[in-house]
Amino acid sequence: MGRMLSLLALGLLVAGFCPAVLCHPKSTLDKKNPNQEDQDQGTHVDFRLASNNMDFAFSLYKQLTRKAPGKNVIFSPLSISTALAFLSLGARNSTLMELLKGLKFSLTETSEAEIHQSFQHLRSTLDQSSDELQLRMGNAMFVKEQLHLLDRFTEDAKSLYGAEAFATDFQDSEAAKKLINDYVQKGTRGKIRDLIKNLDQQTMMVLVNYIFFKAKWKTPFDPRDTFESRFYFSKRRWVKVLMMSLEDLAAPYLRDEELSCTVLELRYEGNASALFILPDRDKMEEVEAMLLPETLKRWRDSLETR
CATH class of the missing domain: 2.30.39.10 (Alpha-1-antitrypsin, domain 1)
Known part of the structure; x- marks a missing residue:
């Protein structure tokens, strides 16, 4: 099929993301009793995150369609931006600047702390479960056993992105694939199975983000x-x-x-x-x-x- 469906899918993904940020201006995180100034600043940063994420989504969409003319393109901009922002926690100097530039952020406009705080706020806003709507995001890093992550990185990854880090033996590719696939299958309640089909034994790290969404139409189709x-x-x-x-x-x-x-x-x-x-x-x-x-x-x- 042509790319008509791809645009509709992108519309769904972007539209599903925007209301979650724009309609829930909560208070600044990690403060039990924020004042009005804190709330205004938190909302301002969240609006900026929404704008940057939309800019990133459309920019990436155009690149993907140029590389695959005449084909469907379906992707989750929020999954990619969250994974890259999560990765930037451990980056410094030019690597950090390139990651943030790709995500459409500028440190002259938004501090690194504000960027991560906004993603933390977004994650807490999206994670909700009720009889009407179930929405959950998960992040994980599967790292070669011989690599040792800094304690500060793993602490920030957990507190800001709810991310887990798993020591993984990539030499045993079958066991590594099972570890990753089981994590995703559990997080998506069985909706995504066998995400990883092939895994190189030289792999050093695998970043994973999933979004589970389940809801009923307000006006159901017969x-x-x-x-x-x-x-x-x-x-x-x-x-x-x-x-x-x-x-x-x-x-x-x-x-x-x-x-x-x-x-x-x-x-x-x-x-x-x-x-x-x-x-x-x-x-x-x-x-x-x-x-x-x-x-x-x-x-x-x-x-x-x-």
Whole structure:
């Protein structure tokens, strides 16, 4: 299939991330009784993190699509940015600067401590479980047995990112694969199995991040209304796929004539939603070119329930 679906998947991932940060401005972490100044500063940093993460997500998306023209691209920007931020805890000098630059951070605007505090705040915000919505993030580092991590690094990794470090014998590749795969399978409640297929015996370290998300649509789709129809990803290329159908649904919607696309937000039970962006036929590249944090903000601000 073409890249129409890839954009929809990206919309889901980015939209799923943004409300979690923007709708839950909690107080500064590690302070039991923060004052108003602390709260304002914490919220300000969280908004900056949201903007930087969106910038990183769109930038990475464009690079991936350039390298895989005509193919689907599905990835989790938040997983990648969290793993790299976690890794930066142990980096110094030019390596640290390159990592933060890749994540769209500048130490002249945001201190290293504020960056890690924001990711810590985000993790605590995302980790929630209820009958309506289950959302959990996990981080881990599998390190060659002969390497010894500094105590300060492992302490910060645990407190800021909830990350665990496992001494791993990569010479026994089968045992190492099982250790990593079992960790991910347990964290995702069996949804992701056999993540690692092959593992080089010369491996020194494996960084792992997973996000488990399970929720029900606020307005459920009736399986009996599912039907088969054409899905176009160019004027002459199409495939038949199963389409869900829902009548009499009032949902936030936007017709963007400037970018020739339609934007729809579907809400889950609990505090989560998915944002879908559907370009008009043959308008995929134009919409991709305008994937920017400012565009996403304009879309969200312009949505109207109808």
